[in-house]
Amino acid sequence: MRIKRALILLAVIVTLFNSLFAWGESDVVSVFSINGDVKVVPKGRNVGVKCEKEMILHAGDWIKTGANSSVTIAFDRDANNVITIEEKSLIVIRMDGYFKVQLLRGEIYAILENVSKGETFRVLTPSVVTESLNSGWGAASDGSYTNVVVFDNRVFVCGINPEGEIEKKKYWIEEGYKRKTLIFEDPGDIESLPENAVPWFKEQVMAHHLAKVEQKEECASADILNLETEHAEEDASTSKKDHTDFLEYLYKQRLRYKPKTISR
Numbered sequence: 544m545r546i547k548r549a550l551i552l553l554a555v556i557v558t559l560f561n562s563l564f565a566w567g568e569s570d571v572v573s574v575f576s577i578n579g580d581v582k583v584v585p586k587g588r589n590v591g592v593k594c595e596k597e598m599i600l601h602a603g604d605w606i607k608t609g610a611n612s613s614v615t616i617a618f619d620r621d622a623n624n625v626i627t628i629e630e631k632s633l634i635v636i637r638m639d640g641y642f643k644v645q646l647l648r649g650e651i652y653a654i655l656e657n658v659s660k661g662e663t664f665r666v667l668t669p670s671v672v673t674e675s676l677n678s679g680w681g682a683a684s685d686g687s688y689t690n691v692v693v694f695d696n697r698v699f700v701c702g703i704n705p706e707g708e709i710e711k712k713k714y715w716i717e718e719g720y721k722r723k724t725l726i727f728e729d730p731g732d733i734e735s736l737p738e739n740a741v742p743w744f745k746e747q748v749m750a751h752h753l754a755k756v757e758q759k760e761e762c763a764s765a766d767i768l769n770l771e772t773e774h775a776e777e778d779a780s781t782s783k784k785d786h787t788d789f790l791e792y793l794y795k796q797r798l799r800y801k802p803k804t805i806s807r
Contacts, residue, residue, distance in 0.1 A: 573597055577595070580609030603635070606635075624658060626653045643664055646684055652744070653679065653681070654679055672700065673691055674701070720736060742790065749794060
């Protein structure tokens with residue numbers, strides 16, 4: 544009898560462990576990096592606490608950034624899907640099965656490189672809902688309008704009517720374009736982004752990948768130097784090096800970094 548009870552208890556523990564492990568791999572939201580004054584107001588509280596790196600965030604938490612401050616939050620352990628919240632912004636972590644986050648005011652931009660098959664990454668703003676797969680985009684809002692810009696791949700937006708219902712009609716925004724939407728109105732006409740917008744985003748992507756590398760292994764700088772040397776050898780026939788071309792190369796390669804196994 545004791546053996547049977549012990550086996551049942553063991554089975555329960557294993558089941559709980561597997562559930563927790565699965566949650567930790569797929570649904571965890573954490574702080575990847577911080578710059579300046581960032582506060583988190585935990586769900587059910589009125590007072591904010593200092594935001595710290597690797598802090599776990601939960602549905603219902605609020606995040607507020609001060610002047611000249613920003614924070615990047617990750618939606619998976621490997622930080623393949625992240626949102627950077629820019630200065631003077633306010634968002635709510637949702638994770639309610641439909642919306643990931645809600646932007647109340649301010650500006651965010653997203654780097655999404657591993658959205659699960661069959662899912663979309665949704666963000667609620669005062670005037671539109673954004674839905675995307677693997678992509679790069681940004682949204683800015685002052686409460687009366689939302690401007691959605693797309694740097695990589697494409698995103699679609701849906702308007703919100705005065706009753707708070709999401710309109711069914713979808714408006715696509717392709718890479719290099721944007722739409723501005725006033726509250727309770729249909730998304731506006733498509734507009735081109737400034738020429739420097741996409742290169743700027745690619746620099747942010749590379750900076751994020753470098754930060755991931757630095758967190759995985761201290762000797763990552765040697766790998767980056769080797770990558771630069773490899774690229775230089777490929778372009779040895781060209782006397783003039785172009786910064787934009789090199790950035791494009793790194794962006795496409797995404798550093799292709801594989802951390803070395805460290806023996807213990």
